Amino acid sequence: MSTLVIVESPTKARTIRNFLPSSYRVEASMGHVRDLPPSAEEIPEEYKTEKWAQLGVNVESNFEPIYVIPKDKQKIVKELKAALKQADELVLATDEDREGESISWHLLQILQPKVPIKRMVFHEITQEAIREALRNCRTVDEQLVHAQETRRILDRLYGYTLSPLLWKKIARGLSAGRVQSVAVRLLVSRERERRAFRSGGYWDLKALLEHTQSQFESKLVSLGGVKVATGSDFDETTGKIAQGRNVVLLDEAQAEALKQRISGKPWTVTNLEEKAVTRKPLPPFTTSTLQQESNRKLRLSARQTMQIAQSLYERGYITYMRTDSVHLSEQAITAARECVEQKYGKNYLSPKPRQYTTKSKGAQEAHEAIRPAGNHFRTPQETDLSGAELSLYDLIWKRTVASQMADSRQTNITVELKVEDAGFRSTGKRIDFPGFLRAYVEGSDDPEAALEDQEVLLPSLKVGDHPNCKALDVVGHETQPPARFTEASLVKTLESEGIGRPSTYASVIGTIIDRGYVQLKNNALIPTFTAFAVTNLLEKYFPDLVDIRFTARMEDTLDDIAAGEAPWLPYLQKFYLGETGLEHQVKDQESKIDTKIARTIELEQLGDENDPIHYRVCIGKFGPYIEAGKGEEMITASIPQDLTPADLTPDVIRELVGQKAEGPEQLGTDPQTGTAIYVLIGPYGPYIQLGLESEENKKPKRVSLPKGVDKESVTMDMALGLLALPRLLGTHPETGAKIKAALGPFGPYVVHDQGKEGKDYRSIKAPDDVLTISLERALELLAQPKTSGRGGRGKKEIPPLRELGTHPEDGEPVNIYDGRYGPYVKHGKVNASLPKDSAVEAFTLAQGLELLAAKAGSSSSSRSKSKTTKTASKSTAKTTKTTAKKSSTTRKKTTS
Numbered sequence: 001m002s003t004l005v006i007v008e009s010p011t012k013a014r015t016i017r018n019f020l021p022s023s024y025r026v027e028a029s030m031g032h033v034r035d036l037p038p039s040a041e042e043i044p045e046e047y048k049t050e051k052w053a054q055l056g057v058n059v060e061s062n063f064e065p066i067y068v069i070p071k072d073k074q075k076i077v078k079e080l081k082a083a084l085k086q087a088d089e090l091v092l093a094t095d096e097d098r099e100g101e102s103i104s105w106h107l108l109q110i111l112q113p114k115v116p117i118k119r120m121v122f123h124e125i126t127q128e129a130i131r132e133a134l135r136n137c138r139t140v141d142e143q144l145v146h147a148q149e150t151r152r153i154l155d156r157l158y159g160y161t162l163s164p165l166l167w168k169k170i171a172r173g174l175s176a177g178r179v180q181s182v183a184v185r186l187l188v189s190r191e192r193e194r195r196a197f198r199s200g201g202y203w204d205l206k207a208l209l210e211h212t213q214s215q216f217e218s219k220l221v222s223l224g225g226v227k228v229a230t231g232s233d234f235d236e237t238t239g240k241i242a243q244g245r246n247v248v249l250l251d252e253a254q255a256e257a258l259k260q261r262i263s264g265k266p267w268t269v270t271n272l273e274e275k276a277v278t279r280k281p282l283p284p285f286t287t288s289t290l291q292q293e294s295n296r297k298l299r300l301s302a303r304q305t306m307q308i309a310q311s312l313y314e315r316g317y318i319t320y321m322r323t324d325s326v327h328l329s330e331q332a333i334t335a336a337r338e339c340v341e342q343k344y345g346k347n348y349l350s351p352k353p354r355q356y357t358t359k360s361k362g363a364q365e366a367h368e369a370i371r372p373a374g375n376h377f378r379t380p381q382e383t384d385l386s387g388a389e390l391s392l393y394d395l396i397w398k399r400t401v402a403s404q405m406a407d408s409r410q411t412n413i414t415v416e417l418k419v420e421d422a423g424f425r426s427t428g429k430r431i432d433f434p435g436f437l438r439a440y441v442e443g444s445d446d447p448e449a450a451l452e453d454q455e456v457l458l459p460s461l462k463v464g465d466h467p468n469c470k471a472l473d474v475v476g477h478e479t480q481p482p483a484r485f486t487e488a489s490l491v492k493t494l495e496s497e498g499i500g501r502p503s504t505y506a507s508v509i510g511t512i513i514d515r516g517y518v519q520l521k522n523n524a525l526i527p528t529f530t531a532f533a534v535t536n537l538l539e540k541y542f543p544d545l546v547d548i549r550f551t552a553r554m555e556d557t558l559d560d561i562a563a564g565e566a567p568w569l570p571y572l573q574k575f576y577l578g579e580t581g582l583e584h585q586v587k588d589q590e591s592k593i594d595t596k597i598a599r600t601i602e603l604e605q606l607g608d609e610n611d612p613i614h615y616r617v618c619i620g621k622f623g624p625y626i627e628a629g630k631g632e633e634m635i636t637a638s639i640p641q642d643l644t645p646a647d648l649t650p651d652v653i654r655e656l657v658g659q660k661a662e663g664p665e666q667l668g669t670d671p672q673t674g675t676a677i678y679v680l681i682g683p684y685g686p687y688i689q690l691g692l693e694s695e696e697n698k699k700p701k702r703v704s705l706p707k708g709v710d711k712e713s714v715t716m717d718m719a720l721g722l723l724a725l726p727r728l729l730g731t732h733p734e735t736g737a738k739i740k741a742a743l744g745p746f747g748p749y750v751v752h753d754q755g756k757e758g759k760d761y762r763s764i765k766a767p768d769d770v771l772t773i774s775l776e777r778a779l780e781l782l783a784q785p786k787t788s789g790r791g792g793r794g795k796k797e798i799p800p801l802r803e804l805g806t807h808p809e810d811g812e813p814v815n816i817y818d819g820r821y822g823p824y825v826k827h828g829k830v831n832a833s834l835p836k837d838s839a840v841e842a843f844t845l846a847q848g849l850e851l852l853a854a855k856a857g858s859s860s861s862s863r864s865k866s867k868t869t870k871t872a873s874k875s876t877a878k879t880t881k882t883t884a885k886k887s888s889t890t891r892k893k894t895t896s
Contacts, residue, residue: 004087011846147562179500197481198239203255214459222423271416281436283326283356284369288502302506402440428458498552
């Protein structure tokens with residue numbers, strides 16, 4: 001008897017194949033094999049004339065979805081059908097969550113198997129888990145399928161109904177989403193708070209004291225029995241002390257006067273308090289907490305974290321990585337406690353096994369937290385992992401093991417001191433027993449170092465002691481605006497508010513970055529002008545759809561549908577077709593939305609108080625720009641693409657508008673031609689220009705400033721040097737060909753130009769400078785192996801950015817190279833670009849194999865003859881129509 005097992009990915013297939021008898025054939029579906037039409041051209045012909053066709057959902061007939069097999073999956077489907085013909089049994093082994101259940105259901109609809117069917121689910125890919133899953137197979141859970149289908153349909157209706165409105169009213173290419181739009185609104189709201197924030201200044205004193213040859217710090221906390229103001233006493237909107245606060249606000253002069261008055265006076269300990277504190281370990285990771293902690297500790301994005309975790313799961317290192325549960329199985333608890341005892345000793349074990357309770361209502365898709373797989377936890381050193389994979393596994397291992405360790409015990413010490421009428425306070429912390437902190441400290445890579453940092457020791461003091469003052473300093477402070485969201489804090493907020501599912505946060509954050517709603521700078525998510533415009537429109541005309549409470553209730557309803565506690569069809573009908581439904585709202589509001597107003601962003605503090613000119617930001621066809629007007633006069637000036645609302649200060653505005661109104665400021669004159677040289681700011685940042693545009697000089701020479709060089713630091717010599725590029729350095733001693741230094745889209749470089757024989761490039765990196773590099777240094781660079789994908793004929797073998805390993809089918813290398821359009825993975829003659837924002841150092845062999853397989857399938861499909869393609873399309877349309885009807889029938893039977 002032969003059995004066909006279908007999983008999602010080749011990596012998962014390879015791992016599972018090792019645990020199954022030879023009679024089992026394991027194949028990969030490469031994710032979803034069927035979905036709603038991704039574009040207009042994918043809509044089957046018989047539906048294209050329907051007014052609802054663009055949605056891919058028949059809103060006139062019980063919200064029946066129209067499913068199609070994407071072009072790049074048709075080859076895979078054909079192969080799976082062929083494999084099924086040779087099988088006596090079909091086992092669907094896709095992931096255990098709603099999406100995995102949905103993939104299995106779609107496979108059934110497409111393959112229409114005539115053999116017995118089993119649904120196998122497991123939480124980890126180990127030999128024991130796979131064998132146990134085979135013994136406990138079930139049928140496809142249509143309740144989970146309905147819940148996922150409802151979620152998918154609702155998200156399609158939301159996005160495909162609102163997005164076209166944004167295209168009309170603001171700009172093409174924008175998108176709206178049920179979770180995405182709320183996430184953007186959170187970022188915009190925080191940025192508004194930051195713009196409205198008024199900083200306040202205050203001063204205090206810091207003393208360095210000594211007692212029994214031990215030194216410690218103390219800070220001023222009161223004066224004359226009244227509390228000294230700190231940052232928490234200020235009103236963020238005025239920058240002044242909040243109303244009703246009875247505090248002493250010191251300026252610099254007053255603080256200096258106080259310092260002089262108490263200098264040399266005796267210090268006395270007036271009170272001492274010790275408080276015992278016990279800390280319990282955090283629960284093991286869920287999807288959300290793993291994303292948060294890997295962003296804080298490892299600086300990995302949510303998308304990168306999930307990519308790496310997916311690979312670790314599929315290769316059998318960790319349990320399933322999409323889970324809201326903090327529960328650990330008895331097997332896992334035993335394995336974790338064994339690790340604690342072996343590595344740290346019995347005294348570091350918790351007195352009894354710890355079990356954690358999941359607070360999230362929707363935590364029903366997985367049975368366990370994310371932990372190392374198996375009944376024995378391999379230590380990070382026992383694995384063959386490296387790079388980001390090793391770091392993430394190490395994080396998961398430590399957090400899981402720490403969850404079964406003893407509590408940490410510490411003592412917090414507070415010492416009150418007085419010198420005349422000034423009150424000071426010193427705080428200390430003593431670690432009495434580190435407990436779980438020996439293995440894991442949240443936010444720290446090194447628990448041992450973190451323990452040392454946490455312990456703040458004070459000398460042995462008692463009331464009445466008189467420590468000596470070794471130094472007394474005046475310290476100034478300024479209150480700070482609310483911190484911007486990082487990926488970690490945004491994920492935490494979305495989860496705490498009940499917005500979306502943690503398993504989708506990575507793709508949501510990736511989408512808002514890709515769509516230009518957000519720029520990621522220094523790990524902070526900064527909303528763009530487009531984000532402000534879209535949020536303004538949605539808040540004004542569709543407030544419910546970006547309301548946090550409304551979206552959270554929507555999520556609760558979807559969970560109720562999954563649990564069988566709510567019918568799916570009435571909910572969709574009310575959401576989309578009801579009196580206040582989405583379709584009616586869009587039709588009603590569209591005519592009320594003035595395009596000019598929708599594209600205008602009114603921001604506070606764009607100009608100075610005494611400036612008579614009114615400034616506003618608008619979204620145009622080519623990006624955001626400033627409108628500056630006084631009366632009927634109006635000037636527009638482009639805003640550079642990398643400039644966010646946070647950077648738009650009055651000084652920046654005056655510079656941009658002034659450059660347009662009065663012409664650019666002249667840097668100097670070219671000594672050879674007598675032409676003026678200017679430094680300007682354009683949509684892509686600052687650049688140097690030789691002369692101004694005119695009828696005689698329609699395309700003046702322009703050169704962008706090198707990366708890291710700002711407008712203010714440009715000198716005349718630098719400008720002349722940049723305008724003189726490309727610079728001839730000399731000739732190659734072997735070929736006699738020219739060698740030049742130049743500045744291109746990818747930065748400065750040297751080139752060995754051999755004409756018809758091709759060009760050989762090398763990047764110029766610091767400390768070398770494109771303006772000063774010599775011929776000798778250029779020859780040294782050209783003699784080095786290439787590190788980029790650019791180059792002509794006769795180029796040397798290009799070393800990879802990273803070697804991923806060998807291909808399991810032919811043993812040939814699979815490597816990552818740097819290409820003109822970014823990094824790509826290569827195997828033989830097949831190249832596949834890495835997804836945007838993927839980190840080269842975090843990319844895995846498993847991910848590379850999936851990209852290559854998808855690319856190979858797509859290339860093969862595109863080479864097919866048009867006649868075959870048309871025939872396949874007709875066949876697909878026919879199959880789609882039939883399966884759509886079947887899905888409707890099945891759904892009705894289930895819900896009746």
